[in-house]
Amino acid sequence: MINRRILAEISDSLSFFPVVAIIGPRQVGKTTLAQQIMSESAKPTLYLDLERESDLFKLNDAELFFSQHTEKLIVIDEIQNKKDLYPLLRALVDHSREPGQFLLLGSASPELIRHSSESLAGRIAYHQLHPFDLTEIPDTVSQNELWLKGGFPKVLFAKNDDLAHRWMENFINTYLNRDLLQLGLNASPKIIRNLWSMMAHLNGQLFNATTLGNSLGVTTPTVKRYVDFLEEAFLLKSLHPFSWNIQKRLVKTPKIYLSDTGILHHLTGISNFENLSGNPIIGRSWESFVINQILTLKKDSVRLYFYRTHHGTEADLVFTRGLSVVAAAEIKYSNSPQLTKGNFLAFDDLKAPMNYVITPSSDDYLFKERVRVCSLKAFITNYLPNL
Numbered sequence: 001m002i003n004r005r006i007l008a009e010i011s012d013s014l015s016f017f018p019v020v021a022i023i024g025p026r027q028v029g030k031t032t033l034a035q036q037i038m039s040e041s042a043k044p045t046l047y048l049d050l051e052r053e054s055d056l057f058k059l060n061d062a063e064l065f066f067s068q069h070t071e072k073l074i075v076i077d078e079i080q081n082k083k084d085l086y087p088l089l090r091a092l093v094d095h096s097r098e099p100g101q102f103l104l105l106g107s108a109s110p111e112l113i114r115h116s117s118e119s120l121a122g123r124i125a126y127h128q129l130h131p132f133d134l135t136e137i138p139d140t141v142s143q144n145e146l147w148l149k150g151g152f153p154k155v156l157f158a159k160n161d162d163l164a165h166r167w168m169e170n171f172i173n174t175y176l177n178r179d180l181l182q183l184g185l186n187a188s189p190k191i192i193r194n195l196w197s198m199m200a201h202l203n204g205q206l207f208n209a210t211t212l213g214n215s216l217g218v219t220t221p222t223v224k225r226y227v228d229f230l231e232e233a234f235l236l237k238s239l240h241p242f243s244w245n246i247q248k249r250l251v252k253t254p255k256i257y258l259s260d261t262g263i264l265h266h267l268t269g270i271s272n273f274e275n276l277s278g279n280p281i282i283g284r285s286w287e288s289f290v291i292n293q294i295l296t297l298k299k300d301s302v303r304l305y306f307y308r309t310h311h312g313t314e315a316d317l318v319f320t321r322g323l324s325v326v327a328a329a330e331i332k333y334s335n336s337p338q339l340t341k342g343n344f345l346a347f348d349d350l351k352a353p354m355n356y357v358i359t360p361s362s363d364d365y366l367f368k369e370r371v372r373v374c375s376l377k378a379f380i381t382n383y384l385p386n387l
Contacts, residue, residue, distance in 0.1 A: 004033050005136055006127050011037065013125040014073070014100040018093035021079070021104040023113075025234040025259070026179060028170060029153050030105045033073050033129060043100065050081040050143035062088055070096070079104040079113060080183060086119035093123050112232040124215050128234075130154060130296040131260050134380060143360070143377065148273050150262020161271065168266045172196070175235070186227050191216055195226055199236060199256055200267035202285035206253045207238070220349050227256065234259055237295065240319040241307035242325075242350075251308040252255045257288045264288060286333040287316060289375055290358055297380050300386050302326070309347050315346035315355075320332045321332040326387050328352040329379075337373060347371065356383065 003322050013020045014037070022030045038045040044071050048055040058065050062085060066074065079085065093101055106113050109128055130149025134143060141156065149164060151173070158164035176189040176196075185192070185292045194216060209223040216223065238254040258264040264285060270276050277283065283374045294317070295304060301321055307328070308314040317329040328350045330343050337357050347370070359371045364374040364382075374383070 001036065002034075002136060002138065003034075003293045004029065004129065005133070007033065007036065010032075010127050011040075013127065014103065016099050017123065018097060018099055019102045019104065019120055019124040020090060020100070021106060021110070021126045021128050022150055023109060023126060023234075025104045026107045026175070027152055027154060028064050028131055030107075030129050031077055034077070034103060034105055037073060038376065041100075042300040046072045047073060047075045047077070047166055049077045051078050056082070063092075067094060073100055073103060075103045075105070075386050077105045077246070078084075079106045080108050083113055090119045090123065093120075107179065107233070109232040109234070112183055113183075116342070130292075131262075133293055134377060135297065142343050146284070148265060148270075148276060150260040150265070152260065152262060154340055155262050165266070165271065170260065172266070174261070175233070180229070180233060183229075183233060185226070187235075191218065192226065195223070196230070196235070197267050199227070199230075200264050201281070203258050203264055203281065204255055204257070204287050206251065207256045207275065208253070225280075236264070239304060239306050240290065242307045242320070247251070248339055251310065255306060257291055259290045259292060261285060261292065261306070283333045286330045286360070290331045291317070293376065293380060294384065297384060299385075299387070309349060311347060312340075312342040313345040314342050315350065319348060319352075321387070325350050325352045327356060327383075329356040329358055331358050333360065335359050337362070339367075339371075347362060354383075 010020060010022065022033060024030055030076060033180045034047070038047065048058065050056055053268040059082065076085070080269060132146065132153065133151060137146055145157065151256045154165045154167045158167060173235045176193050180192060184362055195212065198212060198215065209220045209227070209229070227236060231238055235257050235258070237257045239257065240254045241251050243252070264275065268279070268281060276282055290303070298304065305318040306314070306316055306318065307318050315328045315343070316331045318325060319327040319329070327348055330339060337359055339357065353370070355371045356379060357367065357371065358376055358379050361372060361375045362373055365372070367373045
């Protein structure tokens with residue numbers, strides 16, 4: 001059992017909110033985390049898995065069923081399979097404002113699990129569980145292993161590469177042929193597989209819906225809808241351009257990243273570190289890994305953007321809090337990184353108190369005034385918590 005970083009936050013929410021939800025992609029460890037919470041709960045607990053017919057049957061008269069277990073913490077897994085529960089949960093928690101009544105587990109964002117925001121606003125706390133990050137893995141797993149395999153537990157700790165490969169293929173097929181359809185995506189699994197694979201090969205590049213639509217034989221608005229849906233299902237992440245109060249000819253298109261580098265490497269046919277090292281996507285793969293780690297570990301009050309103008313001025317990351325730029329960063333797959341003129345121009349434009357150059361494992365040193373070179377591990381340990 002590996003303790004997940006957000007366990008304490010969830011326990012804190014359960015002591016205050018009537019309903020707490022753990023959301024995140026399938027197989028990321030939500031059920032295991034819930035079982036740990038149940039084992040440590042001071043209250044009796046009840047677990048329902050809404051993918052089991054027997055548990056769904058218990059909720060034919062959900063109000064009656066829940067009324068018989070009012071003293072328990074009720075854990076409902078795969079809540080997206082019965083979205084009509086939300087109005088009832090609202091009525092129940094409004095009748096008794098006791099904290100820690102329900103723990104919900106879901107494989108989609110609150111927006112995709114329809115009615116949740118309207119029905120439970122002010123009564124529910126959401127916590128997103130990400131794949132394993134660098135602060136959670138044991139010492140037996142290296143940074144490169146996490147980067148190559150991704151953070152899904154079954155892949156990261158598989159007995160051999162063949163089992164990891166088969167698990168990942170089954171994971172992708174299950175999403176394509178069942179989960180996305182159940183969540184409401186009305187699209188051909190073949191088209192979504194092709195789109196997902198294209199997004200892997202274009203990982204970290206500017207999103208061009210028209211080009212993708214032409215390749216897939218669908219309209220530009222349809223591509224945008226599909227990509228938005230995959231993001232709501234935690235399979236893609238978008239990074240938007242920073243543009244506040246800067247009078248420049250700025251790029252206005254988002255960059256799209258796969259949410260796990262294990263999926264990225266599987267879809268691009270990369271099976272080991274030697275394949276990755278010789279592949280042209282290695283720089284964008286490293287960038288994706290760094291961004292996913294930072295998105296997982298940053299404070300909620302910190303927002304992430306990228307900065308780019310049509311004249312070649314660019315920074316991979318802009319960290320903001322409110323309306324203020326608190327840092328900028330360039331991500332380099334090199335322990336002897338070289339910055340371009342465009343990088344320095346971006347740092348000048350953004351006027352951040354400190355700019356970072358994030359590398360795999362370099363020494364930590366001041367490159368010049370307000371520009372620090374450091375490894376990813378040093379950045380997330382020493383600098384990110386202070387932003």
